Amino acid sequence: MDFKAISDRGLVLLGCGKMGSAMLAGWLKGGLAPGSVHVIDPHPSEWLAGTGVSVNGPLPAAPAVVVVAVKPQMMGAALPQLAAMGAGETLFVSIAAGTTLATYAEILGPRAPVVRAMPNTPAAIGRGITAIIGNARASAADLGLAEGLLAAVGQVVRLEEESQMDAVTAVSGSGPAYVFHLIETLAAAGVAEGLAPDLAMRLAKATVGGAGQLAEEAAEDPAQLRVNVTSPGGTTAAALAVLMDPEAGFPALLPRAVKAAADRGRELGK
Known part of the structure; x- marks a missing residue:
């Protein structure tokens, strides 16, 4: 995909565990400039040191994308620190299981475009499959951007309704x-x-x-x-x-x- 828009404004990766690391590796391999990536993780892995990305440093005020890759139980503490980015200029892409679009609206406000995604662990070798669904604020361009980012670790399918996400989680996520x-x-x-x-x-x-x-x-x-x-x-x-x-x-x-x-x-x- 063309990373120019992201490179210009930056991408924030909230959480860089196994899934976050797999996605980041795919983006960097695909040509995303390391200097445009800002990782927030309380326990960053050692491999990040050699990638050239910013780790736990200052963040852009309105990045192009925030990818939320923390565990659901950490969401309550992690996401509010990014609430100021919910004015509508930044796309939020979440791979946190069980966290609904309504929950994001409560934390980020009603103007934030959000795409909820459910990947699976074969993403670590580029063989994953991810289902996505956007909220009412997510445009066709937003969905396309999210799909392009998630395609770095495998196939992407789009859902018709958020209620299908539980079935997706049960079939391909688990x-x-x-x-x-x-x-x-x-x-x-x-x-x-x-x-x-x-x-x-x-x-x-x-x-x-x-x-x-x-x-x-x-x-x-x-x-x-x-x-x-x-x-x-x-x-x-x-x-x-x-x-x-x-x-x-x-x-x-x-x-x-x-x-x-x-x-x-x-x-x-x-």
């Missing part, structure tokens, strides 16, 4: 943890069948990683890919009979898990 647990349990099952732990884990990681990439790149949908690898009466069919059981398999288990995550997201947003 989803990597479900996949990591699948890898854990698949490897453990291999050990139970006689494989050495290191070999079982290597097989599980490569299988899940490769299958995920194939699912993204193949012309067929995942259901057809499943059929392609399943011979009638074969080994895969035997396993799928267990995993696809309507009462105890994935069709029953995953909806329960996703609903639990979505319900918790709604609770946190109140």
Whole structure:
């Protein structure tokens, strides 16, 4: 993306943990001038020292963008210090889970354009996916700017309503943890069948990683890919009979898990 507008007025990154660091690395690699970036973080990581960005220094009065990347429980203490930037000239992009657009309006005032986003942890390797939704003050240009910034760490999709964010959080935001647990349990099952732990884990990681990439790149949908690898009466069919059981398999288990995550997201947003 063209970083000129940001470079001229500056970008403030509030919080530079794993997700903030991943985004910052993507922006710098994409050509954002380090001198235009202002990081606020009480415990900055050592790698920031070599990037050329400003860390915990003076801030521009009206930067082009403020990216809020602190944990939700830190929001109450962190965001009010930027309330003076809520006059309408600065776009706020938030990746804080559970913090609603209404909450931003209460803290920043009604004139601040805000884009709420939900990325996920594969952003750390540029393979994330982020869903975004803007408030009434966010223009098409604001949404485009937010999308360009978030595209530095993966794909970006736009939502029609903020209420969809809880489902997004439950599917893609929390989803990597479900996949990591699948890898854990698949490897453990291999050990139970006689494989050495290191070999079982290597097989599980490569299988899940490769299958995920194939699912993204193949012309067929995942259901057809499943059929392609399943011979009638074969080994895969035997396993799928267990995993696809309507009462105890994935069709029953995953909806329960996703609903639990979505319900918790709604609770946190109140």
